[in-house]
């Protein structure tokens with residue numbers, strides 16, 4: 176069952192919280208996830224790489240909308256979590272929605 180979390184208290188607040196293409200780890204209740212903003216879009220995904228559990232907040236985002244793991248450089252589609260390069264399961268993603276009261280994440 177997913178829960179709804181709101182980050183930032185406005186759209187502008189959420190944008191400030193997440194500088195473009197900087198992956199940040201956030202704690203939502205009992206789980207940790209990563210959030211990144213690319214332009215006006217926000218993406219949320221599990222905090223640890225499905226390969227060997229490296230912290231994806233230390234990874235990078237490419238110009239092609241892929242998350243690159245810092246450890247073995249596997250790449251995942253930031254929108255769908257699909258593995259693009261490497262050999263492990265897809266990354267789990269969480270739905271996000273930007274609203275006037277902040278960034279809503281269903282995790």
Ligand code: FES
Pocket residue numbers: 224225226227228229244245246247248249261
């Ligand atoms: S731990 Fe992420 S690619 Fe190996």
